[in-house]
Amino acid sequence: MSAAASTPAYxxxxxxxxxxxxxDAALSLFAHRAPEEVSLDDVAEAAGVSRPLVYRxxxxxxxxxxxxxxxxxxxxxxxxxxxxxxxxxxxxLARAVDxxxxxxxxHDAGFSALLQGGSVVETSRTTAIVDGVRRAAAEHxxxxxxxxxxxxxxxxxxxxWITAVEAASLIWLDEDKQPPVAELRDWLVEQxxxxxxxxxxxxxQTAALVERVLSAQDG
Amino acid sequence: MSAAASTPAYxxxxxxxxxxxxxDAALSLFAHRAPEEVSLDDVAEAAGVSRPLVYRxxxxxxxxxxxxxxxxxxxxxxxxxxxxxxxxxxxxLARAVDxxxxxxxxHDAGFSALLQGGSVVETSRTTAIVDGVRRAAAEHxxxxxxxxxxxxxxxxxxxxWITAVEAASLIWLDEDKQPPVAELRDWLVEQxxxxxxxxxxxxxQTAALVERVLSAQDG
Numbered sequence: 001m002s003a004a005a006s007t008p009a010y011x012x013x014x015x016x017x018x019x020x021x022x023x024d025a026a027l028s029l030f031a032h033r034a035p036e037e038v039s040l041d042d043v044a045e046a047a048g049v050s051r052p053l054v055y056r057x058x059x060x061x062x063x064x065x066x067x068x069x070x071x072x073x074x075x076x077x078x079x080x081x082x083x084x085x086x087x088x089x090x091x092x093l094a095r096a097v098d099x100x101x102x103x104x105x106x107h108d109a110g111f112s113a114l115l116q117g118g119s120v121v122e123t124s125r126t127t128a129i130v131d132g133v134r135r136a137a138a139e140h141x142x143x144x145x146x147x148x149x150x151x152x153x154x155x156x157x158x159x160x161w162i163t164a165v166e167a168a169s170l171i172w173l174d175e176d177k178q179p180p181v182a183e184l185r186d187w188l189v190e191q192x193x194x195x196x197x198x199x200x201x202x203x204x205q206t207a208a209l210v211e212r213v214l215s216a217q218d219g
Numbered sequence: 220m221s222a223a224a225s226t227p228a229y230x231x232x233x234x235x236x237x238x239x240x241x242x243d244a245a246l247s248l249f250a251h252r253a254p255e256e257v258s259l260d261d262v263a264e265a266a267g268v269s270r271p272l273v274y275r276x277x278x279x280x281x282x283x284x285x286x287x288x289x290x291x292x293x294x295x296x297x298x299x300x301x302x303x304x305x306x307x308x309x310x311x312l313a314r315a316v317d318x319x320x321x322x323x324x325x326h327d328a329g330f331s332a333l334l335q336g337g338s339v340v341e342t343s344r345t346t347a348i349v350d351g352v353r354r355a356a357a358e359h360x361x362x363x364x365x366x367x368x369x370x371x372x373x374x375x376x377x378x379x380w381i382t383a384v385e386a387a388s389l390i391w392l393d394e395d396k397q398p399p400v401a402e403l404r405d406w407l408v409e410q411x412x413x414x415x416x417x418x419x420x421x422x423x424q425t426a427a428l429v430e431r432v433l434s435a436q437d438g
Binding site for chain 1: 371372374375378379380382383385386387390391394397398402406409410413414416417418420421
């Protein structure tokens with residue numbers, strides 16, 4: 001038996017690859033179970049490695065692994081908002097919401113656990129990671145709207161709509177993913193325009209944006 | 220010196236009165252500071268009693284006191300929804316939102332800490348208390364709408380709007396209570412009609428409700 005053959009395949013991964021592999025394994029476990037129901041043994045088993053190896057990469061144990069997995073999920077969520085600044089605005093928003101809902105669909109229970117808090121491993125650090133994604137989403141929307149200096153009414157409208165998207169996603173998971181995802185997406189995009197229109201009544205900045213979006217739609 | 224004079228006034232309170240007094244003191248502390256920044260000493264001092272007395276009433280210590288204060292706040296929040304089933308619907312909703320925002324205004328940082336989680340004393344039990352208030356709010360709205368058997372689209376619309384109200388309240392506190400509370404209330408009520416109207420496009424049950432609310436407005 002040669003030395004190479006006796007070496008398990010996983011030895012050949014680089015540190016970065018190994019780390020990514022462990023995070024993937026953890027993410028897919030967190031995706032289907034609440035963090036408190038996932039043990040390091042489960043992660044080791046899912047990745048096909050030993051428990052000590054998981055500890056070598058994440059000496060802080062489960063809390064550290066959970067936070068790293070959360071950061072990696074947050075990174076993935078941020079990519080949902082990577083939408084080129086071309087074409088009419090509402091279809092851009094629809095595509096971003098589509099990618100977001102695909103993430104929700106894929107990560108399922110892990111997404112709920114992540115957003116609903118109440119998890120035993122929830123800390124102000126993990127809350128900050130989730131808040132960072134919300135802030136990034138708001139900034140993306142404002143940049144697509146072409147707004148440099150959003151007033152408080154416009155900011156509140158965008159932030160409240162982002163919360164509505166989160167809440168709708170959680171309820172959608174709760175309701176066995178009904179209505180169909182395409183309907184949910186259209187409903188959310190239409191809601192965005194509806195709440196913007198409500199704000200427009202009192203806020204000239206928002207009124208100008210609504211006008212612009214609607215005229216681009218017609219064009 | 221008579222025996223009566225040497226007995227501190229607080230000895231004369233009944234068990235229930237004492238408990239209520241301690242909860243009041245705790246609530247007003249939690250209202251201005253995050254739960255983790257409030258100690259039992261602070262509560263004893265605010266209520267003008269000794270620390271052992273606080274422990275006698277809440278032997279579970281701060282966690283028990285926090286949960287009891289949370290339940291008491293939840294009870295108070297539920298009263299915001301006590302609106303007679305008379306008159307046009309939107310003014311009823313406006314009055315309920317008014318009371319809710321008055322609660323938010325009064326409890327301030329305690330309200331944020333309560334809803335935002337991330338507190339060190341947050342547990343699945345405290346999350347359940349907050350969720351109970353959300354459910355009660357949704358049931359109140361559906362009963363005012365006169366709906367016995369709400370479909371999934373209507374339920375989602377009402378629940379998402381309730382989350383939007385919470386999010387807007389938190390942002391409003393963050394933004395030094397701007398815009399003025401009356402504007403925030405009108406904006407939230409108008410948002411309710413706007414998101415109901417969006418749902419009405421696809422949901423006959425919601426469409427019938429919107430029709431009825433609008434015709435009552437005209438009448």
